[in-house]
Amino acid sequence: MKRAERDWESHLTETPLGTGGFSMGTIRKVKERIAVQERRKKKKIVPLAAAALVAVILAAVVFRSEIGSTLASWNKPEPEKKPVISETETTTLKIGYLSGADDFMRKYGSPFVIRHPMARFSYSANVPKMGSLEDYREWIENEEPDLVQIPLGYLDELSSAGLLTDLDALLLRDGIDEQNFYEPVRRTIREAGAGKLYGMADKFSAYGLYYNRELFAEFGIPEPSGSLTWEETMGLAARFAGSEKNGDPVYGLSFGYRPGLSLNAVTVGQSLGLGTYAPDGLRSTLSSKAWTGLWSSFVQGYRDGWIGGEQGMEQGKSYPMKELYKLDPFLNGRSAMTFQPSDYGSNLAGAREMIGFDDEWALLPAPALDESARSGGQAMEIGYVFAIPSRSSQPDAAWELLKYILSPEQTERQTRTVPYTLYTVKAETVDAFGPQDAYYEARYDTSLSLSSLKQKADPAYQALLNLAYKSGQERERDLLNGSLGVEPFLKQLDNEAEETLRTLAAEKEARP
Amino acid sequence: MTRRLCLFLLAVCLLSGCTKKSSDEEPISLRIATLDAYTFESTYRDYFDAAFPDWNVSLIELPEESGSFEESQWQDWLDTEKPDLLLTNVFDYHQLADIGLLRDLEEFAGRSDMDLGRFNPAVLDYLKGNEQGRLFGLSPFFSTSALYYNKDLFDRLGIPYPEDDMTWADTLNLAGRFMNDSRLGDNEFGLHVKWVSTPFDLMNKIAYTDGVDYVNSQTGALTIDTDGWRNIFGEVIDAYRNGTFRTQTVEGDSRDGTTYYGPEALAQTELFAQGLAAMTVDGDSLMRNLKAGEPGFRWGVATGPVRASDPSRAGWFGTGYVFAIPIDSSKPERAWESIAYLHSERMGRASVAINGDLLALQDDPVWRSDEDYRVFYRKLPENELPAYAESKVPISFYEPFNRLVDRRIGEVLQGKSTVEEALASIQREGEELMVKAKLESEQAAASPSQ
Numbered sequence: 013m014k015r016a017e018r019d020w021e022s023h024l025t026e027t028p029l030g031t032g033g034f035s036m037g038t039i040r041k042v043k044e045r046i047a048v049q050e051r052r053k054k055k056k057i058v059p060l061a062a063a064a065l066v067a068v069i070l071a072a073v074v075f076r077s078e079i080g081s082t083l084a085s086w087n088k089p090e091p092e093k094k095p096v097i098s099e100t101e102t103t104t105l106k107i108g109y110l111s112g113a114d115d116f117m118r119k120y121g122s123p124f125v126i127r128h129p130m131a132r133f134s135y136s137a138n139v140p141k142m143g144s145l146e147d148y149r150e151w152i153e154n155e156e157p158d159l160v161q162i163p164l165g166y167l168d169e170l171s172s173a174g175l176l177t178d179l180d181a182l183l184l185r186d187g188i189d190e191q192n193f194y195e196p197v198r199r200t201i202r203e204a205g206a207g208k209l210y211g212m213a214d215k216f217s218a219y220g221l222y223y224n225r226e227l228f229a230e231f232g233i234p235e236p237s238g239s240l241t242w243e244e245t246m247g248l249a250a251r252f253a254g255s256e257k258n259g260d261p262v263y264g265l266s267f268g269y270r271p272g273l274s275l276n277a278v279t280v281g282q283s284l285g286l287g288t289y290a291p292d293g294l295r296s297t298l299s300s301k302a303w304t305g306l307w308s309s310f311v312q313g314y315r316d317g318w319i320g321g322e323q324g325m326e327q328g329k330s331y332p333m334k335e336l337y338k339l340d341p342f343l344n345g346r347s348a349m350t351f352q353p354s355d356y357g358s359n360l361a362g363a364r365e366m367i368g369f370d371d372e373w374a375l376l377p378a379p380a381l382d383e384s385a386r387s388g389g390q391a392m393e394i395g396y397v398f399a400i401p402s403r404s405s406q407p408d409a410a411w412e413l414l415k416y417i418l419s420p421e422q423t424e425r426q427t428r429t430v431p432y433t434l435y436t437v438k439a440e441t442v443d444a445f446g447p448q449d450a451y452y453e454a455r456y457d458t459s460l461s462l463s464s465l466k467q468k469a470d471p472a473y474q475a476l477l478n479l480a481y482k483s484g485q486e487r488e489r490d491l492l493n494g495s496l497g498v499e500p501f502l503k504q505l506d507n508e509a510e511e512t513l514r515t516l517a518a519e520k521e522a523r524p
Numbered sequence: 525m526t527r528r529l530c531l532f533l534l535a536v537c538l539l540s541g542c543t544k545k546s547s548d549e550e551p552i553s554l555r556i557a558t559l560d561a562y563t564f565e566s567t568y569r570d571y572f573d574a575a576f577p578d579w580n581v582s583l584i585e586l587p588e589e590s591g592s593f594e595e596s597q598w599q600d601w602l603d604t605e606k607p608d609l610l611l612t613n614v615f616d617y618h619q620l621a622d623i624g625l626l627r628d629l630e631e632f633a634g635r636s637d638m639d640l641g642r643f644n645p646a647v648l649d650y651l652k653g654n655e656q657g658r659l660f661g662l663s664p665f666f667s668t669s670a671l672y673y674n675k676d677l678f679d680r681l682g683i684p685y686p687e688d689d690m691t692w693a694d695t696l697n698l699a700g701r702f703m704n705d706s707r708l709g710d711n712e713f714g715l716h717v718k719w720v721s722t723p724f725d726l727m728n729k730i731a732y733t734d735g736v737d738y739v740n741s742q743t744g745a746l747t748i749d750t751d752g753w754r755n756i757f758g759e760v761i762d763a764y765r766n767g768t769f770r771t772q773t774v775e776g777d778s779r780d781g782t783t784y785y786g787p788e789a790l791a792q793t794e795l796f797a798q799g800l801a802a803m804t805v806d807g808d809s810l811m812r813n814l815k816a817g818e819p820g821f822r823w824g825v826a827t828g829p830v831r832a833s834d835p836s837r838a839g840w841f842g843t844g845y846v847f848a849i850p851i852d853s854s855k856p857e858r859a860w861e862s863i864a865y866l867h868s869e870r871m872g873r874a875s876v877a878i879n880g881d882l883l884a885l886q887d888d889p890v891w892r893s894d895e896d897y898r899v900f901y902r903k904l905p906e907n908e909l910p911a912y913a914e915s916k917v918p919i920s921f922y923e924p925f926n927r928l929v930d931r932r933i934g935e936v937l938q939g940k941s942t943v944e945e946a947l948a949s950i951q952r953e954g955e956e957l958m959v960k961a962k963l964e965s966e967q968a969a970a971s972p973s974q
Contacts, residue, residue, distance in 0.1 A: 122878045126574040129873035421573065428565070 097128040108136040108160035158410040171210040177400040196456035211397030219378035253318040266320030266347035269339035274484025277310040288476035296509035299502035337363040357432030377454035389455030553580040557607035609859040617846040626660035627849040653909030663843035665881040675822040677802040700768030716801035741915040749951035841905030921961035
């Protein structure tokens with residue numbers, strides 16, 4: 013795809029989509045390197061196979077008397093291989109895990125110990141969690157854990173500093189086919205590691221467009237298919253304007269039990285990787301063409317009633333799940349489509365059980381910003397990856413643990429206990445993907461995924477996004493009754509955003 | 525080099541043909557009947573998956589009404605569902621063992637290499653508490669209680685630490701030394717036992733240890749005006765009157781006839797863990813909690829309080845769900861294989877690192893590398909394998925009876941009556957309450973629509 017075709021990228025922050033935070037030169041080199049390696053592999057296969065075949069035939073003729081004795085010797089019991097994790101002596105692995113010991117044991121530790129009864133874990137007490145790159149670097153250097161969870165966004169720098177083990181060598185050594193790992197996850201992590209695999213995530217998440225097949229049939233509107241753009245999605249939703257069912261309104265599109273205009277416009281914008289400020293760090297891009305288009309269609313949808321704007325959950329109030337389901341128009345059969353994260357499957361299952369929602373639904377990939385973005389694919393979220401620090405004193409044991417975390421049997425177990433998560437490895441016997449197949453069939457834009465990750469870790473980006481949400485919320489009534497147009501609102505927002513950028517810059521300068 | 529390579533390649537080709545896995549092998553399937561699938565999934569599924577990855581395990585949940593199944597209903601259900609292995613509570617286990625629907629596991633153990641001598645004798649004693657006195661089931665885990673003490677409080681007042689095998693009388697005497705010492709703080713206790721809010725609550729705990737009942741669960745006959753209870757009444761009322769023992773009332777939140785205890789209320793019951801009680805009698809989970817946290821004081825643990833008439837018995841005892849093999853199991857050897865694994869060193873060494881529950885195998889403290897846990901392996905249970913389903917005492921009897929006992933104890937404490945008079949009165953009035961409760965129960969049974 014030509015960069016010129018991706019008009020909307022000009023509205024992004026200082027690093028255009030497609031670079032993932034790396035220079036275009038670096039990215040090109042990495043891609044070229046991977047491509048060359050793949051080509052070389054393919055080229056080598058044919059001559060190697062032919063040579064092997066000839067060798068085998070020749071050997072059968074020339075060395076036939078020796079073959080028998082060789083095979084006989086191979087039939088003798090081999091000396092028992094020493095297990096990586098001792099069956100008699102304790103092996104204690106030091107774990108750096110974000111959600112604490114109990115969560116680690118429940119998800120990974122217990123089944124691993126059952127398979128290796130002498131394995132034990134100690135836990136690093138100083139996991140930086142929301143820490144900076146420097147925090148992570150110091151932590152790994154000082155604590156020397158055996159297996160860590162690190163933000164995907166730091167993978168390149170930490171591996172460049174020689175702090176992480178290259179998993180490619182271990183995969184090769186143990187004959188593990190990396191095809192076992194879902195390709196877009198693998199590709200994204202490899203790209204984040206400048207071409208090498210320095211970590212792996214056991215799960216990922218993404219957004220999807222869920223739709224109610226029965227409502228489309230009932231209102232005589234053809235079901236959507238393939239990957240839509242937001243413009244197409246909004247157009248489709250608008251066809252439900254004024255629809256009713258049993259005296260209640262039916263919406264074309266809704267956003268669960270958080271129906272607010274501002275929240276959802278901002279959430280969708282963020283999911284598309286829309287930037288909030290220009291590369292100079294001074295100018296806001298919140299009034300870019302892409303943002304303007306998005307806000308305009310949202311305002312139109314809420315105003316005309318084809319986007320669900322009913323009372324949702326109140327902030328700060330706790331609700332039993334059943335009550336939350338009742339606040340979601342899609343789960344009550346009154347919304348043709350809903351834009352939701354991949355774990356929405358649990359809400360669909362819960363609503364079926366608790367409030368009897370049994371409409372037939374289906375799933376499409378998240379809508380793209382525009383035609384050119386459609387072919388590139390959507391973003392996937394991989395927050396953290398497991399990695400083996402190069403200073404681990406027990407890299408083989410740590411790798412054994414990581415192999416288990418990434419095994420089909422572990423996915424099978426996880427799928428049973430947390431069924432609506434997208435796992436990187438497909439389980440062997442469970443129909444792991446099932447109704448969530450669309451997430452595995454979707455196209456994912458690696459660069460978009462990485463740049464979204466970078467945005468999430470950028471305080472300035474988040475500050476402006478939060479500002480857009482709050483301003484939009486405060487002016488929601490004016491926007492909906494037409495007393496405030498989208499363009500003047502976004503111009504005003506630009507001014508506020510630039511003020512925020514100046515404040516942030518001043519704060520940064522004032523820091524020692 | 526080339527020669528070796530050629531040989532290698534040829535051998536690989538030939539061997540790959542030789543080692544092809546037979547596709548004729550039938551997958552092993554095992555039907556497990558369980559009282560609730562959640563318990564199996566949360567506690568045992570990982571073990572089965574790891575040890576028997578090729579088995580196809582299917583779960584059958586026992587019907588809710590199985591708690592009141594008669595012999596013929598059990599037989600019908602087992603005939604219909606045909607489970608190979610059972611995982612159920614001790615009540616069902618007791619009944620199924622008594623009516624002869626389970627296989628004798630001692631025979632399996634004898635044929636395999638399982639050494640029953642490695643088990644905590646208390647577990648075997650408890651599970652053999654059926655009519656035949658044989659082992660028809662095994663449970664990987666158990667829980668029991670012991671006497672915990674705060675070494676700092678004992679040292680502060682110069683009182684010697686408790687010893688193993690003290691009786692309740694010994695324990696109350698020791699508590700009395702604290703309560704009669706003016707150096708003990710107002711908010712401190714010599715002995716604090718959770719959920720003891722009346723003297724009768726403590727009496728019941730002592731009676732439980734001593735194996736004394738105030739009512740025959742089969743006939744409903746009251747047996748409180750007896751020497752055993754006379755001793756317990758005298759012991760507790762003296763202790764209470766002399767201030768050597770204090771009760772504690774924890775207020776819960778009452779909603780729709782049920783009392784709920786929130787975190788704050790529960791915290792009030794943890795006086796020992798807060799360093800405010802010199803002694804407590806509590807379960808093995810307290811040891812895990814004390815070791816996991818930093819209580820801020822040194823502590824120790826002893827066996828007891830023991831039964832006065834049989835010091836080999838002490839401590840409330842219970843096992844987890846029991847694994848058993850139905851007599852008609854079509855795969856008894858596979859079922860036994862799984863039971864043997866769940867009571868093996870391999871499973872035990874993993875389990876102590878996972879949930880910390882006490883293992884039925886006595887090796888537990890060794891595998892845990894913590895001999896403090898040995899204290900839970902030294903006594904036989906004070907209670908027997910329960911059979912609540914057989915009780916003929918209506919539930920409605922207990923509340924008015926407890927109120928009656930509290931009133932009579934109050935009168936003794938106020939000097940208005942003697943222990944003798946109180947027990948005679950409780951016996952007489954209790955019998956009247958029993959007649960009334962039975963009558964009400966019969967009437968309710970006769971008109972089920974009400």
